[in-house]
Amino acid sequence: MKSTIVATVPPALQVDDSAPGDRWLTVDMTVNGVPRMLRAPAHRTLLEALREDLGLTGTKHGCELGECGACTVLVDGQPRLGCLTLLASVEGRTVTTVEGLGTTAEPHPLQVAFVDRGAAQCGYCTGGMLLTAAALLADNADPTEAEVRAALAGNLCRCTGYASIVAAVRQAARMVAGGASHPRSGAQG
Amino acid sequence: MLHLPSFRYLAPRSLSEAVGLLAELGAEAQLLAGGTDLLPLLKRGQLSPRYLVALAGVPELSGIRTAAEATVRDGSGLTLGALTSIAELTRQPVLRRHFPVIGHAASLIATPTLRSMGTLGGNLCLDTRCTYVNRSPLWREAAGDCLKCTGDVCRVAPGDDRCWAAVSSDLAPAMIALDAQIRIAGPRGERVIPAEALYRDDGLSHLTLSAGEIVVDVQLLRPTGVCASYMKLRPRASFDFPSLGVAVALRMAKDECENARVVVGAVASRPLRIAEAEVILTGHVPTAERLSAAADAVHRAIRPMDNVDLPPGYRRQVARVFTERALQHALRQVPARAGANGALTPGRQN
Numbered sequence A: 001m002k003s004t005i006v007a008t009v010p011p012a013l014q015v016d017d018s019a020p021g022d023r024w025l026t027v028d029m030t031v032n033g034v035p036r037m038l039r040a041p042a043h044r045t046l047l048e049a050l051r052e053d054l055g056l057t058g059t060k061h062g063c064e065l066g067e068c069g070a071c072t073v074l075v076d077g078q079p080r081l082g083c084l085t086l087l088a089s090v091e092g093r094t095v096t097t098v099e100g101l102g103t104t105a106e107p108h109p110l111q112v113a114f115v116d117r118g119a120a121q122c123g124y125c126t127g128g129m130l131l132t133a134a135a136l137l138a139d140n141a142d143p144t145e146a147e148v149r150a151a152l153a154g155n156l157c158r159c160t161g162y163a164s165i166v167a168a169v170r171q172a173a174r175m176v177a178g179g180a181s182h183p184r185s186g187a188q189g
Numbered sequence B: 001m002l003h004l005p006s007f008r009y010l011a012p013r014s015l016s017e018a019v020g021l022l023a024e025l026g027a028e029a030q031l032l033a034g035g036t037d038l039l040p041l042l043k044r045g046q047l048s049p050r051y052l053v054a055l056a057g058v059p060e061l062s063g064i065r066t067a068a069e070a071t072v073r074d075g076s077g078l079t080l081g082a083l084t085s086i087a088e089l090t091r092q093p094v095l096r097r098h099f100p101v102i103g104h105a106a107s108l109i110a111t112p113t114l115r116s117m118g119t120l121g122g123n124l125c126l127d128t129r130c131t132y133v134n135r136s137p138l139w140r141e142a143a144g145d146c147l148k149c150t151g152d153v154c155r156v157a158p159g160d161d162r163c164w165a166a167v168s169s170d171l172a173p174a175m176i177a178l179d180a181q182i183r184i185a186g187p188r189g190e191r192v193i194p195a196e197a198l199y200r201d202d203g204l205s206h207l208t209l210s211a212g213e214i215v216v217d218v219q220l221l222r223p224t225g226v227c228a229s230y231m232k233l234r235p236r237a238s239f240d241f242p243s244l245g246v247a248v249a250l251r252m253a254k255d256e257c258e259n260a261r262v263v264v265g266a267v268a269s270r271p272l273r274i275a276e277a278e279v280i281l282t283g284h285v286p287t288a289e290r291l292s293a294a295a296d297a298v299h300r301a302i303r304p305m306d307n308v309d310l311p312p313g314y315r316r317q318v319a320r321v322f323t324e325r326a327l328q329h330a331l332r333q334v335p336a337r338a339g340a341n342g343a344l345t346p347g348r349q350n
């Protein structure tokens, strides 16, 4: 299944001249396991493309300047800030958003642990926390508290529920060690 | 929401193509590496280039070219491509072994995710910063614009006709302390300069790169025998740019310091080498009194401006303390390295 989506842009931008370089780009990528082709202006960020063109609003707009981590997604399994990633730079890559981490029926162990521990309050930072933690666990199956804190040092929680977030990540690690499965985890190292 | 302004995107596939494009497009083009410094500036309207030239697909800029371990010891060096990620600098075994100060300084940059996005070249070339300019357009309009954007006065020092925005790279002081060499490609070919010569003390244009030039790689030429340290001051232990960075490097021969580098970042538009402190240390046994005198020299030499986080008087005090601590830390690395033969110069170490 392959869908082509053309971003909606103001008419002013659609005028093209013959100067070098591209004002519009066509980008092929795989998002949460589904191949996608997007046609968008060169200045489209991955965050805008995910939310506005693909309707995946689990990835949040926070500061938009790299200062909060709310927009974190995985690109080829590695955490990336959607707000500072040009759509053009993910050509041919695999993107995982929080929607691709697990489903209501089949949640990721991190999602189960976050619910158990009450690790989400308003929930705005949660998607970014989950994906950053998923990449950590793919790399380090049994992180210490200090390692969890260090890995999440770029994800701010304005509700400041850090203690339960850290506890939830460690609980998820124990769940995985005890045999819980990763449904469709995009964080394969 | 903060959107990027529109631009034309170019993705050269080789260094010569990139250099050619820059020559053709001129001042309207801006290089893009990891984008973690440039994209926020574009979003805040501090810059509006017509073209972005993405370097990610330029193979000549990537990779750490480790001469074989033995050659590194000989002093012929290690080459770090400009596209090497900051995270890679913290992990690379050869670097950790021979130049631990680079990995340490890299580990203090921004956040884990930004470190895996940001590059060495982008870090060395990142724009100077100031609390009056790294702001939303609305804020800047309300405060009144300044020299670095569209205004005609410096808000920090209104009497001066220059910009004092602070050099904010954490790697630059450490690279200068290690006498790193920077290879640059441009329309007139290649040149290699000491890291120190990449900078000048002008907040509006703090790099000495001329039009169309690209940083290709960084060469670390003196592997062993040098012990170094970097200390960074910032409000939070994550995210924040340096309010102060102090890098020191000492080359010891027996008990004497043969050569010293003391470099301070974030207190001027370029990283400052403190010659007076270096002279106090060079050719002497580094006693506690000498370290303290060198730290006093740093305190005397710097004049931080009130344009980055934390008050200038405090930063100046801390510069004194950090210099002394960084020197002590560097010296603590000596015995382990010197081992039985005592000498630390590259030629004499096995």
Ligand SMILES: Cc1cc2nc3c(=O)[nH]c(=O)nc-3n(C[C@H](O)[C@H](O)[C@H](O)COP(=O)(O)OP(=O)(O)OC[C@H]3O[C@@H](n4cnc5c(N)ncnc54)[C@H](O)[C@@H]3O)c2cc1C
Pocket: A065, A066, A067, B030, B031, B032, B033, B034, B035, B036, B037, B038, B039, B040, B055, B082, B086, B108, B109, B110, B111, B114, B117, B118, B119, B120, B121, B122, B123, B124, B125, B126, B127, B168, B169, B170, B171, B213, B214, B215, B216, B239, B240, B241, B242
């Ligand atoms: C929230 C936040 C916190 C940060 N904290 C720190 C910090 O604590 N310390 C720190 O040092 N930095 C910090 N940064 C800045 C930045 O993340 C890093 O310095 C990073 O290494 C920049 O690299 P980049 O590849 O992303 O640069 P880019 O944004 O791609 O480029 C930066 C500049 O360098 C130029 N450039 C890039 N590559 C080359 C090249 N090869 N030759 C010539 N010019 C080039 C670009 O044109 C641009 O002007 C922070 C950024 C954010 C958003």
Ligand code: SF4
Pocket: B129, B130, B131, B132, B133, B146, B147, B148, B149, B153, B154, B155, B156, B157, B162, B163, B164, B165, B203, B307
């Ligand atoms: S130092 Fe002065 S001119 Fe430079 S950015 Fe700050 S206020 Fe503007």
Ligand code: FES
Pocket: A060, A061, A062, A063, A064, A065, A066, A067, A068, A069, A070, A071, A072, A081, A082, A083, A084
């Ligand atoms: S929205 Fe991307 S880091 Fe805040």
Ligand code: FES
Pocket: A119, A120, A121, A122, A123, A124, A125, A126, A156, A157, A158, A159, A160, A161
């Ligand atoms: S739960 Fe509200 S910001 Fe983290």
